[in-house]
Amino acid sequence: MTTKQPATQPRRMAVGAALRGLGREMYYALHVMVRPFDGYWDLKHEKRGSLRAAVGLLLLLLAVRLAEYQFSGFFFVTQYERENVNILREIAAVFLPYILWVIASWGFTTLLDGEGSMRDIAIATAYAVTPMIIVNIPLMLVSNLVTLEEGTFITVLRTVAVVWSGLLLFVSLLVTHQYTIPKAIGTIILSLLGMAIVIFLAMLIVSLAQQVITFIDLLVREAQLRWL
């Protein structure tokens, strides 16, 4: 009993400190959002962000997406969509493009002498989604008060959030890798191409694996019919 007491105390403190750290790191996303050049510089060099915060931000985005299904106005989400949310699909919709982008971007920036590590890219990319989280929460609430015609404003503001995020991603390339603007644009195009190639290869592997499995299955059945 007496030996246990001092052991738990520091652990609890450690958890508290970690949570506070995570909170601080995620709160820093707000700074990155409005002061991207300064923010991304410090994110990398002053270690103001972390991977756990990156995952936290993506989870927040996922939460907002799921919340949108339940709490958006009647004219934006139908009852049918509300009742037929596929949570796995939503998870894939958030994390799959992210992972693909990080891998493809890392591949090309490494080749094109970018200065960022994969960790830097992973953090910077996740911090770029902040506008989509921040803007969409009020939009979701307001969408309960607007009619179909006024819904155009919601759509426009949603697009603004996406464009904002895209700009942040662009700035993150500039700052993290010390790129010039043309080089950053080129890298973005190459990364998108890289993502497409990865998807293509993945689909190829799946389809080939299916054929191999079918082939083995046929062999086994043939053998069964012949000898059993």
Add this chain to the structure above:
Amino acid sequence: MRKSCKACAALLLMLCLCGSWAAADTQGLPNASYNHVIYDADRISWWMAPAAFVPEREYDFASVGGLKSPQDIHVAWDQSRVYMVDTGNNRIIECDIDLNPLRTLEAFTYGGQAQALNAPEGAYLDRYSGLLYVCDTKNHRIAVFDEDFTCVDIYEEPEILLSEDTLAFEYLPAKVLVDRGGRMFVIVKALNKGIMELDEQGRFVGYMGAPTVSADLWQKFLRLFMTAEQKGKMEKFVPTEFDNFAFDDAGFIYAASSTQMGQLMSRYTGDIAVDNLAPIKKLNPKGENVIQYDTYPPMGDIYFNVLTQFVDVVYLGKDVFCALDRNMGRAYAYDGDGQFLYMFAGGASERQSGGAQLGTFKTPIAIERIGECYFILDLGSGSVTAFTATDYGAAIERSANAYYDGDYDTAFSQWQQTLQMNANYHQAIEGMARVLLRKGEYKEALDLFKSIDSNGKYASEAFKQYRKEQVKAASGPIFVGLVAVVALYLCYRLIKGYRKLREEARAA
């Protein structure tokens, strides 16, 4: 154990459902009736429904030797006579409204010469002049007859076609309408520029009904880099061939186009203006499509794999119209808001074995309405089938008509009655909601809209009005509250100032 119990229960339930399915399938008719609702590009619900119209009898016209590939049936505006266009036998048969043949029009004299019709495909009795216009198709002309079938006029091929090199094809007028001023609207076979408009002397005026192409932003951007020649080659209208048309009471033309559907289907998920591609168009005198709809234009059957191709449309009055699908032999009725009302006739396997059984067709080509009866002309078998309304179909039409007349109480109760006959008839709930919206009961209307997941412009209007009510109701108390807060604050400042003054006075 529990699992197997559940499985058994599920199986039993499925069997029950299958049973009721089989029972609901045809109701002893050769074809199944169903109801569908289009919510979204990728979400269409459909349910079995009671039959709205049932086949009653078939007319084979044996007394005049039968019909041979008839192309059209035309009912006079006052429903006094019916004209059968017996294309294969080169004649027009005038019948009374029970389809008993009275006279035939085959040969006639014009300009002192003996003439004969050659494969006529359309006829129209002009309500203003009382003249019968016949599309003498293979003779490339429109012939006009008076009451005694004496030819009074013949309109040959209009000039413009001969001079315009892009139209180097045979002039085959197939259908004609004549408006109050004697202007003719002609559907010419294989003409994809729309409906040809001729003036009262048969001179070419122009084309109408083919929607113009509206360029999107990307196309406008591309045009910046185009040469004049390239711009000239860009299509200015959506190629549109019409099959048949009809006037409504106000002089608008309802026109059916069987070629539009494929384009619509391939593009209706995008954000292009779908009404450009609507297979049924309601054309105003300028040739613009003014058909009303909530989310998607009337497009018939989109559940089954065979595309709907509307070949004919009939106007029933009070903005209700019914269109005939060539491929499945089904007819679809819509109200003035473009809402699907009911379907009848046809059936899934009719393309293979159609025409053998009453109420099925080989090649349905034209639809007309006389009183409470539909008449569908089958080109393949040369016969006309009459369909009469069931209680269900009649209730739907009563509701739609009452709504059009502004008799909202009747409309509401009629929709309720319809709903009792078919609980899956979402249109009844939609109709009731629209009635409530018109009557100003916005909250109730909105609840009904929500109950069927209908979030189009009508629901939006109900919400808008409801919101206005709520804001109005809340604005009074909020205003009073604000005034009270300001008044209290002023009192506070007053008292404070008074005390300060008093203290200063006391100090002094």
